[in-house]
Amino acid sequence: MDASALIILIYVLVLASYLGFELITKVPPTLHTPLMSGSNAISGITIVGALIATSELGFTTLSKWMGLLALVLATINVVGGYAVTDRMLKMFKKK
Amino acid sequence: MSNLVQIAYLISSVLFIIGIKLLGKTKDARKGNVISAVGMLVAIAATLVNLNLATFPEMLAAMLLGGAIGLYYAKKVEMTQIPEMVALFNGFGGLASLGVALSDHFLKTQVQAVEIDMVNSVSIIASVLIGGVTFTGSIVAWLKLNGKMSGQPITFKGQHALNLILLISFLVISVFTHLNQVDPMYITLLVVVALLVGILIVIPIGGADMPVVISLLNSYSGMAACATGFILNNNVLIVAGSLVGASGIILTQIMCKAMNRSLTNVLLGGFGQTVAGPAADGPQIVIKEVGVEEAAMLFDSASSVLVVPGYGMAVAQAQHVIRELMEQCEKRNIDFRFAIHPVAGRMPGHMNVLLAEANISYDKLIEMEAINDDFPNTDIVFVVGANDVVNPAARTNPASPIYGMPILNADKARTVIVSKRSMGKGYAGIENELFGYPNCLMLFGDAKQTITKVVGEMKEMS
Numbered sequence: 085m086d087a088s089a090l091i092i093l094i095y096v097l098v099l100a101s102y103l104g105f106e107l108i109t110k111v112p113p114t115l116h117t118p119l120m121s122g123s124n125a126i127s128g129i130t131i132v133g134a135l136i137a138t139s140e141l142g143f144t145t146l147s148k149w150m151g152l153l154a155l156v157l158a159t160i161n162v163v164g165g166y167a168v169t170d171r172m173l174k175m176f177k178k179k
Numbered sequence: 180m181s182n183l184v185q186i187a188y189l190i191s192s193v194l195f196i197i198g199i200k201l202l203g204k205t206k207d208a209r210k211g212n213v214i215s216a217v218g219m220l221v222a223i224a225a226t227l228v229n230l231n232l233a234t235f236p237e238m239l240a241a242m243l244l245g246g247a248i249g250l251y252y253a254k255k256v257e258m259t260q261i262p263e264m265v266a267l268f269n270g271f272g273g274l275a276s277l278g279v280a281l282s283d284h285f286l287k288t289q290v291q292a293v294e295i296d297m298v299n300s301v302s303i304i305a306s307v308l309i310g311g312v313t314f315t316g317s318i319v320a321w322l323k324l325n326g327k328m329s330g331q332p333i334t335f336k337g338q339h340a341l342n343l344i345l346l347i348s349f350l351v352i353s354v355f356t357h358l359n360q361v362d363p364m365y366i367t368l369l370v371v372v373a374l375l376v377g378i379l380i381v382i383p384i385g386g387a388d389m390p391v392v393i394s395l396l397n398s399y400s401g402m403a404a405c406a407t408g409f410i411l412n413n414n415v416l417i418v419a420g421s422l423v424g425a426s427g428i429i430l431t432q433i434m435c436k437a438m439n440r441s442l443t444n445v446l447l448g449g450f451g452q453t454v455a456g457p458a459a460d461g462p463q464i465v466i467k468e469v470g471v472e473e474a475a476m477l478f479d480s481a482s483s484v485l486v487v488p489g490y491g492m493a494v495a496q497a498q499h500v501i502r503e504l505m506e507q508c509e510k511r512n513i514d515f516r517f518a519i520h521p522v523a524g525r526m527p528g529h530m531n532v533l534l535a536e537a538n539i540s541y542d543k544l545i546e547m548e549a550i551n552d553d554f555p556n557t558d559i560v561f562v563v564g565a566n567d568v569v570n571p572a573a574r575t576n577p578a579s580p581i582y583g584m585p586i587l588n589a590d591k592a593r594t595v596i597v598s599k600r601s602m603g604k605g606y607a608g609i610e611n612e613l614f615g616y617p618n619c620l621m622l623f624g625d626a627k628q629t630i631t632k633v634v635g636e637m638k639e640m641s
Binding site for chain 1: 192195196198199200202203205206208209211212213215216219222223226227230231233234237238241242244245246248249250252253254256258261264265268269271272274275276277278279281282283284285286289290296298299393394397400401403404405407408409410411412413414415416417418419420421422423424425426427428429430433519521526527528529531532535536538540541542544546
């Protein structure tokens with residue numbers, strides 16, 4: 085990777101982190117548990133990397149198997165995370 | 180990568196941001212979660228477009244397997260077990276990032292036989308470290324939370340020195356990994372060290388410090404995804420990863436503040452181990468017991484009740500009978516609310532989820548700062564399974580290990596009823612002088628059973 089590509093990535097990292105701090109500070113304590121399981125699901129974005137890693141042809145290489153393992157785990161994270169967050173948020177009611 | 184895919188990733192990033200923003204408002208939160216899930220779908224679809232379709236069957240198989248496991252767990256899990264589920268899933272996220280990093284390393288060194296440049300090398304190593312630590316750290320946290328491992332801090336002599344040695348050796352091996360990329364020994368060693376560090380970081384931390392640990396591991400799982408983004412030169416991974424990283428760090432700070440401890444203090448661990456001794460020499464606390472009938476009468480004649488729930492309520496699964504108690508009280512026009520301490524339970528917001536599960540309206544749950552001035556005007560404070568968060572020693576006794584921690588002013592109420600299994604100590608291992616106060620009554624027994632009896636008595640009265 086050349087320096088200019090790296091700088092763009094760092095640029096994105098810094099701005100997104102700052103935005104994250106601004107957004108999360110405003111979440112009320114009542115919602116902290118769903119926030120955590122919801123953001124847990126978002127961290128399953130590694131699934132993108134896992135898909136790319138799995139797209140290697142054949143089953144003979146270590147890299148392919150590592151990709152498959154990562155893909156299973158990341159999907160658990162994504163599907164389970166969103167599903168349980170939805171289950172929790174469904175219960176938050178005001179009467 | 181085609182521009183179209185890049186645009187799809189941008190859309191996906193924006194959807195994550197909108198999703199998290201809506202997650203901050205109680206009435207829009209569910210919608211926010213769906214929007215964030217759509218963002219994930221967009222990212223997955225965009226990625227698939229670019230990939231070799233011949234490998235699609237195994238991708239589908241892996242995703243179906245993972246999806247089924249995730250869905251099954253999400254449907255089956257009890258609300259009391261949410262902390263351990265989040266801990267476990269954090270671990271999976273960490274291991275997934277570690278897997279992607281290793282895959283990329285092996286692809287370049289073994290399959291493509293190309294040299295990994297400096298930036299890529301650093302990204303892979305960072306991903307291995309953060310991912311590995313997140314994985315084993317989360318597994319230890321998960322074991323501690325579900326009771327398969329003692330919640331007691333595990334400390335030994337030279338622990339910090341060992342951690343330091345491991346970190347230094349990680350750095351040294353990192354250099355060798357970069358210089359000898361083809362030899363798989365070095366990267367394997369790196370993985371082993373990272374996994375060890377994860378275990379060693381979490382074992383000295385006690386069960387009730389878990390809110391801090393889970394928040395921190397949550398943040399790590401985001402950072403691991405971020406590091407993977409640097410490996411793959413992929414912006415959506417970096418945006419999503421840093422949002423999660425930031426979220427975890429903020430929650431960690433909130434938890435530490437609520438315990439009046441620094442993050443370093445929590446991480447160094449061993450809290451509550453050394454204080455068991457002097458408590459025995461202190462003045463004996465004389466307590467007053469109360470029976471279920473008398474407790475029912477007290478509730479019946481009150482005009483305001485504040486419930487202070489704690490982890491004990493979750494263990495006893497008492498949230499549903501507390502709702503019944505609330506219904507009995509509201510029938511009598513008694514003002515009935517809940518005072519929530521930020522670290523009550525085993526993860527941030529744990530009590531809110533349990534009470535929501537019991538169908539209690541969220542506007543009845545009041546945060547510590549907003550409720551603390553109301554205690555002196557409250558007839559009955561009902562403490563269910565909470566201990567340290569109502570210990571007045573935090574205000575009055577500079578020798579106490581929890582001195583300075585913000586607490587709920589339960590002791591200021593006219594009458595305090597404490598539902599407690601036995602006279603055991605809180606997690607901090609210290610006596611709670613509140614139990615000896617003249618306005619405090621102890622209601623011993625399993626919270627669910629005793630409260631059910633209280634509710635029964637109240638039903639007979641009316």
